[in-house]
Amino acid sequence: MNNKDVTEFVIDCLTDAGNRDKQAALNQWLQESEDNRTLYAELKQLWEAAAGVPPVSFDKEESWKELPLTTAGSKPIKRLFPWKAVAAAVLLLLSGAGIWWWQSTALHWTTYTAHISDRDSLTLPDGSRVYLKPGTSLKYKQPFSDRSVILLSGEAYFDVTKAAEHTFLVQAGDAIVRVLGTAFNVRIEQNRTEVIVFEGKISLQKNGQQVVLSSGNGNKGTVDGDKGGILHAQGDYSNQCVWATADLSFENEEAAHVAAVIADYYKIPALKIPENLKHKRITLHLHNTPAEQAMEILATVLDE
Amino acid sequence: MTHDGYHISADEATEALRSRNADVFRNIYNAYSEELYLLAYRWVKDHDLAKEVVQGLFTHLWEKGPEITITGNVRHYLYRAVTNRSINELKRRARHVSEEALQWQADSASMHDLTDHLLLQKEVMRLVQTLAPRCREIFLLSRFDGLEPAEIAEKLGIALNTVYFQLAVALKHLRTHLLNGKKLE
Incomplete structure (x- = not known):
């Protein structure tokens, strides 16, 4: 390792772990003495401990003052429903500033892309669960009052919370799935979208055409971007949801x-x-x- | 009798919460809040949220104090509570919860390792503040932002050798102060 500073040498090896020449030099150096091994272990420990620290330190004194504590000995304050806050929000909505505020927050899409390595899951604001195969990507509108999700790519399984007054809508390629409360799987493959109902009933739509799919026999529908209609297959395809269920x-x-x-x-x-x-x-x-x-x-x- | 927060037993802590003893409560806060912040940060990877988790936990302890019984080791109790809160917050915000957080084992051996790790991090944070500004900047770019030495050199328009030199200065500084390391040549 020439005359290079020992710590610099160790840092060089730690930051370039894939370099076989450096790792060989490191191994040789570690073999030389117990002191070297101890030094290396200590530096590595510090190097790694430093990697997990937050960028901002915690100010105990300031944070203590921010704690919303009632004074000792007295009864805790009962939290009343924040009527005042609600009234203020309603007033704000009615004013011009409120309308601007409402519009600016109303049309906000959140995009979520699943982890590359393993199955991922997501809870939507209405409590519905979505399981996503690796790399699957979707987006949803916030606020989530109209329960709309666009599947951008990949495969997802939806376990939809029941809400009689609001349909849940998934758009995937040319296909639109409407449901009330059920569980189903949607997969996009090139320009083909496949929907399998695991539980309950959904309506699958494409350009005004509609097929109703129920769980059990005949629970799969396919929408092809090129060929016109919706294909409704015979048989029960539930087992294709096994990755999520x-x-x-x-x-x-x-x-x-x-x-x-x-x-x-x-x-x-x-x-x-x-x-x-x-x-x-x-x-x-x-x-x-x-x-x-x-x-x-x-x-x-x-x-x- | 004055107690520093580290030596408060589970029974004393429970009693303090029951009787809303603000002094003891503050001692507990002083002793553990920073460690808990580091632990929460480990799970949520977001310093604002980590702080919120810690503040939320202490607010809960105070408000629900009379109903809470702390058993075992106070520190371990707080580690478990802050970990559960972190996972719940991540779920509530529909963020990804790492396998590490879900699989986290609360047995006493891993608790002791974790305590050592968090106390070391706490000291690292304190000592990093005492580094010279340029040295600190380079060290944080490497450790916090995860930049490679070459990327730091390019970003700051300095020689690669300077980056290694400054990183080594920072690491030696930490080692000398934390592990009672002998001066390196």
Whole structure:
């Protein structure tokens, strides 16, 4: 490491961890003595501790004064409903400044992009949950009074809070999904949008055309950007929501198919089903079941 | 009897909350608020929100004092409370909650490690303020903003060697004062 300052040398190695030459030099230096190893450990500890500190320090004295505490010994003040604040807000709304304020806050879109690495989730202002596959992107209007979401790309599963007076609306490519309170999955693939209803009922629309989808058989609708209509498929596609729901259901389905779906979900090698049982029709339901337990359940059902 | 906040036991703290003893409450605040701010910041990565979480916790302790029973170690109780509040705030604001926060284990070994880490951070924050302005600026660009040395050199229009030199000055300063390190050559 030449005549370079030891601390500078360590910093150089810490900030360039991917450089194999530097790491080799560091390892050699660490081998030389116990002192070197201790020094390195200390510097690294400080270097890393410093990385997690906030940019602004905490001022105890000032913060203490800001605490909204009632005086010792007295009863805590009961919080009354802030009528005064509400009245002031209403007045503000009625005035010109209020209208400006209302307009400037009314049309505000929030965009959210899911983490790249794993499944992400988001709670919308109305309490509805959205699960997003990695990299999926959506935006929603704030305030969220008209419950509108635009899916920009990827795949999302919506678990919509019931609110009879307000429909929940998802726009995805050319497709529009209207719901009252239900759970469904929307996926955009190039210019194709696929919707699967997991629970309840939705209305899928495209250019004035409409198809109503319910959970169970016939719960998938596809809207193609090029070809005209809405495709309404036969069959139950609920299991395609498993990434979000952790819920797999099979009703009277062939064992070979069931095993393939399970292996795919748990990311395990294909399961060997005895030849004579491959076409056996089975019914089973897994919810949040660990892989090993799922295997046991499948084996038991096959034996019945 | 004067107590510094660090030596207040769970029973004494509970009693102080019950009787709304402002002196003891203030001692607890003085002792732990900064650490709790650093811990909240670790979860929420937002210094305004971290402060809000800490202030919210102490306001809650004061207001609900008569109903609260603190058990075990006061510091650990507060760490758990501030972590729960941080996660709840993130959820309420529909922000991402890291796996680290969700998986956080509150066993006593990790509590002790965490305490060491937070106390070290607290000292780091204090000592960084005592660095020469240029040195502090470079150190913060590296540690807080996460810039590479080359990026700092470019941003400030200085030589790369100067960046390394200043970072080393800062780190030596911290080590000398914090870990009683011997002077480096």
